[in-house]
Amino acid sequence: MALHKIIIYQVFTRLFGHRSNTPVVNGTIEENGCGKLNDFTPSALKKIRELGVTHIWYTGVIRHATMTDYSRYGIPRQHPAVVKGRAGSPYAITDYYDIDPDLAVDVERRMEEFERLVTRTHRAGLKMIIDFVPNHVARQYKSICKPAGVRDLGEDDNPNEGFNPARNNFYYCPGQAFMPYFDLYHGEKEPYQEMPARATGNDCFHNAPGRNDWYETVKLNYGVDYYAGGVGYFSPIPNTWQKMLDILLFWAGKGVDAFRCDMAEMVPADFWAWATAQVREQYPDIRFIGEVYNPNEYRHYIASGFDYLYDKVGMYDAMRDVICHRRDTDAITWAWQQTDDIRDHMLYFLENHDEQRVASDFFAGSGEKAVPALVVNALMQQNPFMLYFGQEWGERGMDAEGFSGRDGRTTIFDYWSLQPRFNELTQIYKKVLNIACSEKAVSEGLMFDVMYVNQQYRQQYAFLRKADKETLFVVANFADVPVTMNITIPDHAFDYLNLLEKAYKAVDLLTGTQVSLVLIRDQQVSIALPPRGAVVYKF
Structure with a gap:
């Protein structure tokens, strides 16, 4: 049976399908609007499939911290002091079992709308990927949609213990209040309060995270004692492990085909080996894509159950330098040779939500300049290739949308919109990606x-x-x-x-x-x- 090369289309769900010619900087959802799950119509998905895509990664579908008030639906309101941007980061999860209400036409039926999207995606011949964010949660995490009998993260913690391997889901700074660099009021009558402070998501184990820390998130405890230099306590199984396994099984049960695992290397490989094996016992075809940036850890995480890993510091960095004429093309050979023994597991890409747009002034200034890189990355090996929506028409990412600022990226924090411009570049992407997923010489x-x-x-x-x-x-x-x-x-x-x-x-x-x-x-x-x-x- 012929193999099919995987082509992943990452879409920032909040921005897809939304067309506003005059969005307001720092605008509210009422001012700027928001894309919906229902915007992924059968015809829209058909066009994505015709681009040569096999998998679609819906970024930001699980409920996360936002300044938009949905309390009338029983959804807890978030304090704006611990939300980045009006729309909020999709990586500050507030309920692992819920769908982001921004994406729903009928907020009270948001999960039903997601389930219908799963069905439409599969009918279009596409596999569905969603984010699994295992390392951290929003500071005001509270699940209102968890299944009966499930205990919430932190619900049974003892905050007087900085670290408890078996019981606590979070890390604490006993006796110290949360005192970050910013104003805890942020326009509210009452300040955000957290006592004792919990460790911040980017391994900031004190009570005063700075501007560049992931201050809106809280680090999850997988049994690693960072206060004692990173000693792991994995027997008995930490409570967090079971909670996160339950979450994976919940979404796999919804028909999700793969998980893109955010900052996977910040979670111990021992957990991944345990969790991926158990998920595959029930869902043997499920796939795991890991965001791992340390090449020295690649083989460790592949052995722990990951099917694919970001090839960022090798192939992406090399290709970016080649496009910008900072390095010669022998850098491409060097990059693939570093991972030749695991080449089928490396995910190549030129853009994603974290990186600057190729067409931005900070990168190449034109999407067309990356055409040779597209051809090489998509056709060189059997491994997957990923593109970010807008890449195929040369989206520049040069708007100053709000919290994000003019940084060459498409915002993940603000309510905004993109204007598709299907052009000659789009046709090139369509040709190259269809060659990649249809030619046996590429896939096998x-x-x-x-x-x-x-x-x-x-x-x-x-x-x-x-x-x-x-x-x-x-x-x-x-x-x-x-x-x-x-x-x-x-x-x-x-x-x-x-x-x-x-x-x-x-x-x-x-x-x-x-x-x-x-x-x-x-x-x-x-x-x-x-x-x-x-x-x-x-x-």
């Missing part, structure tokens, strides 16, 4: 990097992919000018890929142009490339 084939015998080319990159009798010859030009490359195909490539020396009739899958390629051991083949362009010859 061997890869041969020919750059070690073509080191005179510093801004170009070339490789071969082959499965059965089908071969792809991919050549990308990162330079701003057209280039004609005379590429040597080394003797070893013919043996490794079982290629014959002959003249091949090839077609460029990007343009439909037909050419003749004469491939001879250790001889050159001439390839003409447009500026910031590529060819994908199939023969």
